[in-house]
Amino acid sequence: MIYLDHAAATPVRKEVLDEMMPYFSTFFGNPSSVHTLGEESKAAIEEASEDIKKVINAAGNGKIIFTSSGTESINLAILGVARATKKRHIITTKIEHPAVLQTCEYLKSFGFKITYLDVDEFGQIDLEDLEKAVRKSTALISIHHANSEIGVIQNIREIARRKQNALLHVDACQAAGLLDLNVKKLGIDLLTLNAGKIYGPKGVGLLYAHYDVLLKPVIHGGSQELGLRAGTENVPAIVGFARALVLAEEERESTVNKLEHLQEFTLKLLAKKIPNVRLNGHPTERLPNNLNFQIDGVDADKVLNYLSESKIYASAGSACKSNKQEPSHVLKALGLDDEDARSSIRLSMGKDTTKDDMKEAIDVLAKIVATLRKL
Template sequence: MNPLYFDHGATTPLRDEVRTIMANTWEETFANPGSLHDDGQKAADRVNAARRLAAQSLGASSREIIFTSGGTESNNLAILGAARYLRNRGRHIVTTAIEHPSVLQTCHSLEAEGFSVTVLPVDRHGLITPKQVESALTPDTILVSVMAANNEVGTIQPIAAIGQLLRARNILFHTDAVQAVGKIPFTVDDWGVDLLSVGGHKINGPKGTGLLYVRKGVRLTPLLYGGGQERGLRPGTLNTAGIVGLSVALQLAVAEVESIRKRLEQLRNHLWNRIQTEIGGVTLNGHPQQRLPHNLNISFDRVEGQAVMLELNRYGIAVSSGSACSAGKHAPSHVLSAMGRSAEEAYQSLRITLGWETQLEDVDRLVKCLEEVIGYLRSLVPGE
């Protein structure tokens, strides 16, 4: 049987359109876009066109787009860059307990530099409220970082309401939108964000590419030094083909977001309904409605998620027992723990994430294999 891929929350395959334009870029514009000769300027033109395309997709201007190596670098540049630039104005940062490690660890690293960090708790669905954010603010608060949608359980946060709240108080607002882009429609003005992170490999673009939206007037201290590229915020020779591929992937993801969202929701709901009725003993993790359309995070009674993942792998089916960024760590998910799940419940979790190429027959085959795997694993439990 053909292998099936249900781990799009970890990474996604390149779309054909992206692969083609990247190949053409490597072939035609290998020169350094910082060079002044004709070949260099041809490469620079490609980068500038990609910047305009990416900006248009987010409802931004091209001067507000900084290309990076991915979501992790974008998150680091946003948080460290903003905090260090504004340190004389205040040293308090607010974030949430379910952020990606590239946000949580970055925020906590600033504590060694004299900053204080408030980590907001979430409810059992992984949600925070604007009121929580408001209550956490102090005269010393300079930055709030709240992810748009969680990478493990798919819960979508009230970003627009939080953005409106912070705009009125002149506090910078960063959102990690890596999982949200291409799955839910938005513009940077809709959300009222000052800083927004995007990663290419979550939207069927190339790995090692990303961008940071930096609203006009927002100043950051760079993390790296050595050149003037990306307005001095991200020095180093630009990855022309990667940038071009990222911009095309972003354009396609945003253009198709409504149709893709509807189709993925239907497939995900079909999958969830079949699992409940045909397998049973399963709990949904994350908000039942305010969730990403392609994400299904569930816990099966009496079996560990990693065991299910490994057994499915023998069937040629790829899923995840949590975030790929924490794979290999023998510790319960910090996201599920923050949502009040026990360690046992967290270890029982399985993340299934669909993609634009997923078909109904793929979902039905997954259910059939899951039923066999869960039945087999439960039969090994003493007393069953």
């Protein structure tokens, strides 16, 4: 098996699973209970929160709210701010994750005005366009750190310098373990992360919010998570999330160095083995584990099916919209026509991916493409 869909999900690493196991059956108490078992669970959550704050440099200036996913965290950021302010304008981009775009669309029915920033042919916004879009009524700017489909990185620090009095929410689900998450240095007010992209468990996410940020809850009930997210916390997943994030940050430099070399190696292989392949997104300002490219004359879904039959697992874009038939909104925003968008696939490598893996994958891909082009 060669797994090249790390942007969608990663396996839980052993160190993380070992950290989680005691909280399934030994320290299983409800964190809201006042007895010892409950207090032990509560202490585990608090320790996880502090560990995460150290990674993102948020100690002493922000709060961590644990959720069930990156999608829920994004909803809490956007809806939570929208419900806590009288401002009625939000800025985002045309290539955000569906969790951002659909939440913004939902807010239109409540009188919110949404500005969707264009991107250039490489997938980056124009900072002057952003600056012009900000109004006195702008409550929030929501922009990803790196795109899940094409891996293109936005200049968050420069975006933060232009936000004026608006709050800045950054979806960094793809960035953890690959980019700097220092919220103070980057100027981030709200940050979304999830564990499933960093070799942690699925079903857990978080929202960091600066202490000055006012939020209203999206899920109502108990007073868990500072009264901002009702429901009994998933203690094993939270513990695993913190461990995964700490490990990802500790290994970030070596992981990035390895993946950069692997990305360059694979691009050269593609150019050598398959004619008429074009990279989607920025050639350098992209995540080191991401390769999204067009293959002229083939249908991406057919390519992926044949790859899967060879036990090589890749994708055509975001797993959150993989069951939809229309071309990727991200690739369309870059200026691709429907045919080019439908001929694009994404290979997303992981920390354990090797040159041998990539050589075999590209060899198999080349044979599939050659066969399909003859049909």
